[in-house]
Amino acid sequence: MKKYILLLSLSLSLFAQNPKAFAALGDVIYNDVDKFEALKNMASMQDTKMSIDSYIDSAKSAKKMGHALDSKTGGIDSKSYLKVLRELSIERDAIISSSRDRFKEAIADEDGVTVNGMVANGVINAESYEKELLNYYEEFGEDQNLSSVEPMYMRYLNSLKKDTNRSLTQEQLDALDNEARIKRMRAKNKAKEDALTRSVDEQQKKDKQEVLNEQKKALGL
Numbered sequence: 001m002k003k004y005i006l007l008l009s010l011s012l013s014l015f016a017q018n019p020k021a022f023a024a025l026g027d028v029i030y031n032d033v034d035k036f037e038a039l040k041n042m043a044s045m046q047d048t049k050m051s052i053d054s055y056i057d058s059a060k061s062a063k064k065m066g067h068a069l070d071s072k073t074g075g076i077d078s079k080s081y082l083k084v085l086r087e088l089s090i091e092r093d094a095i096i097s098s099s100r101d102r103f104k105e106a107i108a109d110e111d112g113v114t115v116n117g118m119v120a121n122g123v124i125n126a127e128s129y130e131k132e133l134l135n136y137y138e139e140f141g142e143d144q145n146l147s148s149v150e151p152m153y154m155r156y157l158n159s160l161k162k163d164t165n166r167s168l169t170q171e172q173l174d175a176l177d178n179e180a181r182i183k184r185m186r187a188k189n190k191a192k193e194d195a196l197t198r199s200v201d202e203q204q205k206k207d208k209q210e211v212l213n214e215q216k217k218a219l220g221l
Contacts, residue, residue: 019066021078025085026066029092033059036095038121044106044114048098055091062088099123107132112144120148138180 018030033056039045040052062084068074069081103124106114115136118124126133130152137146137153157180 019063019070021066021069022082022085025082025089026062029059029085029088030063032092032123035121035123038117039095039099039123042114042117044102044111045099048095051091052095055088055095058084058088058091096123103129107136110140110144112140112146116144116146116148126152142181 018027036052036056040049040056045052062081065074065076065081065084068076069078099118102114103118105111106118115133119126119133126149133149134153134156137149140146141150141153157177
């Protein structure tokens with residue numbers, strides 16, 4: 001029994017590792033499975049859930065093929081495995097592209113849950129969107145949960161302090177922090193005002209359309 005458990009543990013451990021065959025392509029595919037598992041559960045990504053599930057299932061099957069190819073069992077040939085990897089690579093790129101589009105929409109829509117989640121699970125490379133994320137944190141850092149962005153913002157503040165003047169007193173440093181806080185509060189208030197304005201405009205358009213529909217109905221159009 002102990003021997004069986006040991007063999008099972010060894011087998012699971014080996015499967016957890018990525019196949020060696022075509023590792024340059026396969027590693028990228030397999031390493032993103034966990035990221036996509038988290039991604040598919042986000043509310044903003046529900047319309048891509050089926051495609052993500054399909055990718056994950058296919059990646060798991062491909063991983064078995066890769067291990068079989070490594071061990072030369074199961075009659076798996078390298079061409080067939082490579083074809084599967086290339087197809088999965090295309091699917092992966094499509095999911096990543098969709099994620100980036102949704103991330104940009106989240107920034108514009110002030111959707112902190114999506115912004116924080118995508119940075120946290122690594123599907124978005126935060127360094128590639130450093131400017132956008134720093135601006136977003138300044139506006140909404142006190143109003144939304146942006147824990148995954150906070151370390152980047154803290155590093156930015158520290159570097160800013162050092163670059164401004166290395167001989168600043170603690171009082172001056174506190175003043176800089178207070179200034180940044182006030183700036184975030186003003187930006188947050190402006191964002192709320194803009195959101196209210198958009199909401200009022202949308203409601204007016206909706207009311208206007210409803211009146212127009214009632215008029216058409218009354219005229220039999």
